[in-house]
Amino acid sequence: MIEIRGHARGGQGMVTAFEMLAKIFSYRYDFEVQAFPFFGVERTGAPIQAYLRISPGPIRVRSYIYHPNMAIVFDEGLMENPALLDGLTADGTLIINSEKPPSAFKGKTRRVVTVPATRISVERKLGSKSLPIVNAAMVGAILRVLGTDVEEAREIIAQEVPVKPEANVDAAITAFSSINEFVDELFRPQQTNGSVAKSPKPESAVPFWDKPMSINKTGNWRVVAPKYETRQAPCSYNCPAGTDVRLFVDLAAKGKFDEALDVIYRHNPFPSICGRVCPHFCQQKCNRMYLDGNVNIGAIERFIGDYGKGAPTAVVPVTKEETIAVVGSGPAGLTAALQLRNLGYHVTVYEAMPKAGGMMRSGIPRFRLPEEVLDDEIRRIEEQEVEIITGKKVTIEELDGKYSAIITAVGSHLGMGLNLGSHDSVTDGIEFLRELLIHQKTGKLNRGETVAVIGGGNTAVDVARTALRFGAVPTIFYRRTKQEMPAIAHEVEEAMKEGVVLEFLSAPVDLKPGANGRLDMVIQKMELGEPDESGRRRPMPVQGSEKVVAVDHIITAIGQRSDPYVFSNRSVKARQGRVELEKPQTGTPVFCAGDMAWGGTVVEAIGSGNDVAKETDAFLRGKTWTKKESSLPVTGYDEINTAYFMPAPGHATPVNIPANLLNNFEEVAGGLSRETLMEEARRCLHCGECFNCGNCLNFCPDAAIYIDEENRLRVNYDYCKGCGVCVRECPSSAIHYSE
């Protein structure tokens, strides 16, 4: 007679497995059989036992098995229980569902067999990962160990399983040929007494008791474990400056504006500016947009930035010998300068224009960015003792040898031409803005004149809106559609409200002198074809669609490039960080940042400035630096449990379009009030981060989550059964499964 004792978790199908084996040995081999469970509290995942006797002759015992010839372990996690080996005979066999080689269980018994039953079952979609139904696979392995033919069992297995007969048979056959065996000839069993669950002697004749249930550790029922893990939020992840957007929004929601400001300043010295002109990639990717509109992060940043106006600054003493020159006082140059200054370097910024600010000053109209806002934030940088020398256009050769490092961040102030021949009435957009903003020159625009603005970016929109304020009649010609416009969407909306006309799918193909000194611009209609490398659909000319538009002015805004002057007219392929120069090389290492390297927005320039500062510092310290990207996943909207976010319509940035635009350069966008702002910040979904909502603790069916002495939420793994309710009910996806 062979006596087999099985150990499994409720729900794994062990009782059915033993039934199958009994039937196989009875129907196919004409053995006497006995299969029976210990019928107890069978909860999914809880350890259970079952028994099987197989005998060629009559079985004359009806009791539990105390000295099994075989112990079958359906779940490797159960091996922690030493009672599992109790009474196993000296030549006993242990069959374990495990990926490990059997030798990993050396010392447990003489003969150990392992079979990867979980893998076999999960591959065949038998049960779930949290509770694989491994019975058919285990039957296959047991049949192999018992020296039978699995083919004989085919029919019985198919009949006995409640669902998926083919998959189960396949699992059994696969497991049959997947066992690994190890025999330890030197194994000597320790003296053990076969035992079943011990029970305490009654303390009283009256059946009452009072031991706390917590003596019953249910942690060993768990197959998957929940774990607190802060993941990335799309807002922070998408901020090129590296700002912890989620954090400052949260602080703003709590009215902690000073702390919020500190959080922003860590990466960005221009929150007031960015609050106004940044495209807010953070906001564009805000998961709340799928619920009821993204959080107006721009308005929050603007409020916090303005809140910081006039706040005292701390000056870091110069502690390092090395000095650094930064060429260009745009957002990249100033950010890099300030970061390095705060690391203890002496930093000098050279600016060709009469005032610092770069493109922020020369390329963004005042109705978007009032000059005092710009001045305030640059003054803060100067207060932190960054030296800025304006009106001085320098080259690296002039600086070579005078500094330990040179950072070039001269921006992209040269517009790309139209290639339709030059004409007096064709102006470059970026130059147009610069002439206006730096030199207060309005160009040749007169009231009532028509202006064709070519392009779809922010410059085009800014030019058109500026033209409008001079009384001209601007039309934007863009070769794609509104959807593909790189300009900030709300700026486009505002422009349209102001009266800018947009002509989409239109590109100028020719330019001819027209009547009355005007220009005849030939416009060809486009249609959108396959997407190009930018992901946007490529505009394809529609043959024969040309038409002529007579205009007074053409202002192009189709792209910008940087001025190579800084490299003393070397042809340098500017890129982020250290750049190798053609000969003659400079003695001082040259780094590159800002629009000239990549990007094209203030915030990208800030990010570039941060990175170049780190790289420069590392270089000066004799180290190498590479940008570290977090490997943590970014939280998607589908991971947010929206049941816990009550509908809360967003608060849009107020827009004040003056009735009469003529010569009105007042700021168009307004700010939000403190209360509205906080309400807006409270709309944050806290993607990927715990915000102490209480759900995990509140909903845990097993009271297995607690707050520790340090006020942190913890999972009590002694009791957690791994049901996953906390994972599911976490509104912000800050709890995840780990194996």
Add this chain to the structure above:
Amino acid sequence: MNNMEPANKFIIQQENMYSGALSCRGCGWTLLARYVSHIMGENTVYVVPACCFSIIAGPNPMNLMKGTVVHTLFAAAAATATGVRHALDRQGKTDTSVVVLAGDGGTFDIGLQALSGAAARQENIIYICNNNAAYMNTGVQSSTGTPSGAKTTTDPSGKKLPAKNLMGIIEAHNLPYYATASPAFLNDLVSKLEKARDSRGFRFLMIDGPCPPGHKHDPEISIELARLAVETRYFPLLESENGELKISFVPKEKRPVTDYLKPQGRFAHLFNGTYSNGIEEIQKQVDDSWQRLLNIQNIASPLP
């Protein structure tokens, strides 16, 4: 504040229930027990008839609750609670709460007589039914609380008739307080438990009981399903104080009942076309019950 909104706080700071319960993963019973014990406190005698909770509450030598537990017979919960109540009163322990924790079998079926008796006598006890809509402790057999369409081991092709309208029976007993609640709406649950605790006379609460093995769903969606049950009006939340019945939560949009049914294995056959008395019928039952509730609510409201 609105009780139907998320808690946004740690409701239970000090557990009155031990961990280590012998409940399945994602069980509604233990979650309910946490809140009941939290609101009732340790000075409580729980009377538990045969049901899942009679195992969960602790086999020898353990007690799940930081309170007294009296296990009793299947049909006898309300009767045993009656005896406990009067005996405590005889000893002057009128501040000790007596709380029945029963399943749907012990409430809708075998225990209904005792329940009705105690309710009619206005016994000063709180009767809480965790309604998981079948005999789960014995392995998912149909009770009269089992809804139509649900597959159980004794209705292997799905129950043909709808569940008994137990709340209608409760309503007929003129109780000072009765309510339904859901583990997905904890503020509401807590508020109702508090009101039940602070009232006198026979108080009745029926709580929707998620049951992953019985309803055949992944344990992690236990709460989500409970929420869907309310949002689809499948399990309406209602409350009656001194005869005035109110619907606690009127979902803003009418979600189809399939949102609730579909994730559950017990209803899976409804979605593969083998069940003749299908989903429309269940939707109609839900709509009719809701309408009936609206009517009662109107009647129960005082005349102008």
Add this chain to the structure above:
Amino acid sequence: MTETRTTEQPPARQGVLPPHHTKRVMKGNSAAAVAAKLCRVSLVTAYPITPQTSIIEEITSMIDHGEFDATSVNMESEHSVFAALKGASLVGERVFTATSGQGLLYAHEVLHAIAHMRLPIVACNVGRPSFPWNIWADQTDSISQRDTGWVQYYCESSQEVLDTIIQSYKLAEKLQLPVMVVLDAFYLSHTSENVFLPDQSLVDAFLPPAENAGNRIDTNHPRAFGGLVGPNTYDDYNRLFWEDMNRVDEGTNVIGREFGEHFGRHYGAVEAVNIHQNTKKILVAMATITTTVREVLDNYPDIGLLKIRLFKPFPKISILEAIKPAGEDCAIITIDRNFTGDSEGALMQEMKRALYGNTGKVFGVYAGLGGRDVSVETIEKIINLDVDSPQTDEVTWIK
């Protein structure tokens, strides 16, 4: 230590009023109701059934008139009656109820639970049978509860009902066992007769208030009562139960003697009348039939009577002691007013068990089921059973 009595007359018939007693004419049911009051029961749950009704009516009336400080609850079934007592007894109150026939059968499930929860509940059962409808004297209802773990006393008179209830609480609370006090329908329940009613002070001296022995609900020390028990522990609990059940025979005698010292009326597990070495036949009887046997016995000096007062657990030791004086050839004739679906009545089964190893013959008669009158003539027929003839059946149905 066993106590056997060989008094000629049952104690209640003695005409002299003992001290601290009042003479009353009372029905058996009244005696039960008054006994509950004298025992200072605090909670009575009830559900009406003929012929028990007057017990609960009198109790509720006494409570209503302020004569009896207790709570009475009108339950909706006997199942609930006993289930409520189970709860109340767990809290530590001294509780009481009475039922009959179908009511007792309906409560069967709860009787097991009460016994195994070791609750010292005392309940009266006024015996009547089951179907078809019949409301008259019959012991099948209580006999069929003999395996529930309740102690069972069968009473002969209103006085004995009163006295036995008082003794039952003493025994119940001492051994943590429930006790059923059985009286015959109408022959006792509705028969008015003389009862010496003890003063409350006398009862108080004998039966102090229920003590909380630390095994009752204490909300300051929360515990679980009942619940799932594993196989080995369940077995252990049963062994403890068995050990205490084995103390009931002697305990009954000890308490009966102590009762005698207080009240002047002595009781034991059994009572032997006219059993001596010349006794040829011993009639074994329970409850009211015993009285009629006493009457007939006067004319039959060689016939003895063994009254079984404690039926469950069957008092083997007391019985063997009581019949010891009789010779080996003395025949035993049991009178069963019950039918348990077997060839032998319950009393005969139990006697055979008690007498296992003895050589004497045991005969059984069924008499008086469903209230069929057991008259002097019936008893004489039993006495005249030809125990020496091989033609005489072992078991006879007597009309």
